């Protein structure tokens with residue numbers, strides 16, 4: 099009999115300690131430790147990635163030849179993974195409850211079963227009847243798709259060795275457990291142990307595995323942060339549930355970049371891939387708008403056009419609100435400060451709300467100018483030529499418009515989407531190739547930009 103004892107684990111980062119602590123030395127959070135009963139293991143532990151006892155070899159003597167990849171049958175998912183799912187890789191798919199993780203994965207595994215043969219979907223969350231019903235709605239009933247409702251990892255391992263699937267899905271890691279650990283499913287030691295097991299299975303059998311993981315309200319992985327280090331790929335599925343759009347991005351990828359995103363729309367028949375996101379993001383945009391303007395952002399290799407909306411309203415309670423959905427709040431404060439100082443827009447008694455349409459989160463600074471002019475437009479109550487002029491540029495503290503990178507890509511997308519003109523820094527304008535046909539409105543500072551738009 100193995101001896102059992104207890105240990106304390108930080109639920110945030112997985113830090114392990116024999117006695118309780120108030121503050122975690124790993125992540126500096128307070129009151130994150132939970133006691134778990136564990137079993138002391140005897141003997142040597144096999145390594146997670148290789149199995150027992152392998153000798154060091156010369157790197158020159160190891161065979162290489164790129165990663166073998168499988169097609170998931172979903173182009174947007176393939177793109178985010180870096181060109182399909184790598185053989186023997188372990189990927190985590192995280193996202194808020196109800197966002198569509200099981201839907202995405204069921205569509206994917208059914209495609210793969212059709213293409214490559216047997217595939218196994220292990221669900222600890224839903225009955226096989228529920229899965230069947232979803233499968234029927236999504237038209238994801240492949241001949242070689244096997245489903246089972248199971249939470250004991252040792253039983254799952256048996257199924258794997260009997261069935262020898264080409265692809266495996268675990269939905270979700272928080273429901274899986276190993277009996278000899280006494281702590282419950284979803285506890286830090288269970289989650290770590292089960293992921294370790296799955297990693298060993300993936301590497302020794304070369305089966306790619308997807309595991310679903312829940313996130314908490316704060317958007318953090320429900321489970322130790324160490325999970326992210328243990329797996330090859332971390333995909334995050336996000337979007338506003340009220341709207342149909344879903345965005346898939348890689349937060350970590352050992353086999354590709356993390357900058358590509360996949361765009362989907364949630365429909366009755368499941369997740370529909372959106373190959374031209376700009377079109378969808380601009381679908382509801384009016385010709386002229388108060389407080390709305392189109393900016394662009396390059397996500398991976400794809401330029402996207404995105405509508406930014408601003409709403410400026412008088413505030414009588416003395417503490418002006420700044421609310422930013424989809425952009426960085428510090429950036430918003432900086433932009434407001436420049437508007438106040440350089441354009442003399444007195445915003446201290448106004449609430450300012452910014453929203454990025456479609457639930458996208460913008461990074462970088464190329465949307466600065468767009469935010470500034472949309473705030474100005476809402477404050478002054480004047481319309482902008484929203485559907486005609488795309489606005490690009492970083493704002494410096496002096497009110498000067500700085501050039502943006504990858505301007506050409508974004509301009510070409512605006513051209514494709516039928517815009518008449520692009521407003522951007524004169525320094526960008528000078529470097530553009532002759533082949534660009536769309537009108538380029540070059541400006542030097544914020545004042546200049548606002549006047550140009552007013553006249554348009």
Ligand SMILES: Nc1ncnc2c1ncn2[C@@H]1O[C@H](COP(=O)(O)OP(=O)(O)OP(=O)(O)O)[C@@H](O)[C@H]1O
Nearest residue numbers: 193194195196197198199200201202223364365366
């Ligand atoms: N009949 C339907 N028509 C359209 N959309 C539906 C339908 N049924 C479910 N959905 C959508 O699917 C979503 C649930 O998807 P799914 O079960 O894949 O999410 P999940 O991320 O796996 O959730 P959980 O965290 O509960 O496991 C719902 O929020 C809803 O948007």
Ligand SMILES: [Mg+2]
Nearest residue numbers: 199200223269
């Ligand atoms: Mg689910």
Ligand SMILES: [Zn+2]
Nearest residue numbers: 108111122125
């Ligand atoms: Zn911690």
